[in-house]
Amino acid sequence: MTLSETGVILKDALSIFSEYLQQNSLKDTPQRRTILKHFLDGNEHYSAEEFYHYLHQKGEDVGQATVYRTLKLLCAAGIAKEVNFGDGITRFEVGYGNGHHDHLICELCKENLEVLDEEIESLQRVLAARYGYTLTSHRLYLYGICPKCKTKNHSA
Amino acid sequence: MTLSETGVILKDALSIFSEYLQQNSLKDTPQRRTILKHFLDGNEHYSAEEFYHYLHQKGEDVGQATVYRTLKLLCAAGIAKEVNFGDGITRFEVGYGNGHHDHLICELCKENLEVLDEEIESLQRVLAARYGYTLTSHRLYLYGICPKCKTKNHSA
DNA sequence: CTTGTTGCAAAGGATTTGCACGGCT
DNA sequence: AGCCGTGCAAATCCTTTGCAACAAG
Numbered sequence: 001m002t003l004s005e006t007g008v009i010l011k012d013a014l015s016i017f018s019e020y021l022q023q024n025s026l027k028d029t030p031q032r033r034t035i036l037k038h039f040l041d042g043n044e045h046y047s048a049e050e051f052y053h054y055l056h057q058k059g060e061d062v063g064q065a066t067v068y069r070t071l072k073l074l075c076a077a078g079i080a081k082e083v084n085f086g087d088g089i090t091r092f093e094v095g096y097g098n099g100h101h102d103h104l105i106c107e108l109c110k111e112n113l114e115v116l117d118e119e120i121e122s123l124q125r126v127l128a129a130r131y132g133y134t135l136t137s138h139r140l141y142l143y144g145i146c147p148k149c150k151t152k153n154h155s156a
Numbered sequence: 157m158t159l160s161e162t163g164v165i166l167k168d169a170l171s172i173f174s175e176y177l178q179q180n181s182l183k184d185t186p187q188r189r190t191i192l193k194h195f196l197d198g199n200e201h202y203s204a205e206e207f208y209h210y211l212h213q214k215g216e217d218v219g220q221a222t223v224y225r226t227l228k229l230l231c232a233a234g235i236a237k238e239v240n241f242g243d244g245i246t247r248f249e250v251g252y253g254n255g256h257h258d259h260l261i262c263e264l265c266k267e268n269l270e271v272l273d274e275e276i277e278s279l280q281r282v283l284a285a286r287y288g289y290t291l292t293s294h295r296l297y298l299y300g301i302c303p304k305c306k307t308k309n310h311s312a
Numbered sequence: 313c314t315t316g317t318t319g320c321a322a323a324g325g326a327t328t329t330g331c332a333c334g335g336c337t
Numbered sequence: 338a339g340c341c342g343t344g345c346a347a348a349t350c351c352t353t354t355g356c357a358a359c360a361a362g
């Protein structure tokens with residue numbers, strides 16, 4: 001089940017977006033709606049370019065520049081978040097209705113889980129405080145081998 | 157005190173590099189030695205381009221392509237490591253004689269501390285295992301405000 | 313001598329931007 | 338009507354690559 005199939009996130013995100021646009025005297029255009037709709041649908045970690053192709057596969061015709069511009073806009077509106085797996089490509093994930101999490105990425109099949117451990121989260125604050133820092137955010141990427149790939153490689 | 161001022165790291169890194177070059181039938185050129193020497197000296201988180209300019213400030217004349225190629229080589233030899241603060245630029249740090257660590261970055265002054273907490277490290281393994289993953293590596297970036305910047309902003 | 317290396321400049325991939333036209337409010 | 342958004346293509350940024358001259362083993 002994708003996020004938008006819940007029928008809840010989509011509606012809220014749409015209104016958040018409309019509100020954001022109004023408050024910033026920006027315009028509510030069909031392209032922006034299209035992008036938001038499919039972005040919530042996808043629920044993957046698209047790069048701007050991947051997402052552009054995804055849209056075209058879905059029969060939507062939106063310019064590449066508009067995709068880049070709108071994904072940024074969605075981040076500004078708090079609906080999307082940038083993620084960065086270390087391969088130099090900026091990806092985007094749904095950042096609304098979906099709290100903070102870290103990423104657990106299989107090095108073989110690239111499967112990507114969103115994970116969270118409160119103890120780690122709080123130890124990070126403690127660690128930062130040890131140096132006098134006040135933590136504002138963090139990014140944690142865990143790389144490993146997923147159970148499926150472990151099995152596959154044993155039998156191979 | 158920079159790493160190379162210890163007089164120890166530099167020597168070891170040089171021999172590791174020579175050894176690596178020999179074992180891979182690669183050549184020990186003046187440019188490669190120059191780059192390695194200043195790389196250890198710098199002890200910063202340079203991007204390839206920054207490092208290229210740094211070299212030229214130091215009066216060394218090495219082509220940009222050679223800098224890119226050699227930094228990669230240093231990574232392959234285990235002397236350098238790529239880091240990625242999330243701004244889409246690949247940076248390099250000394251990865252030899254300097255164990256694993258995470259990064260604590262001040263959002264205001266960009267000061268960058270290398271930090272480590274064993275408890276966090278081990279909880280990461282536990283977290284991955286919870287999903288059946290075997291952890292191979294991870295990257296943790298903590299963003300916050302350093303004590304100096306906190307003071308500055310209070311008085312301002 | 314053979315093979316790898318260098319430096320240049322051109323190519324590349326990802327992302328941004330200038331501009332004229334078209335669409336919201 | 339006025340102003341913002343769109344799409345295109347050109348521009349930019351960072352990085353890689355092809356190639357001919359050159360140097361290390």
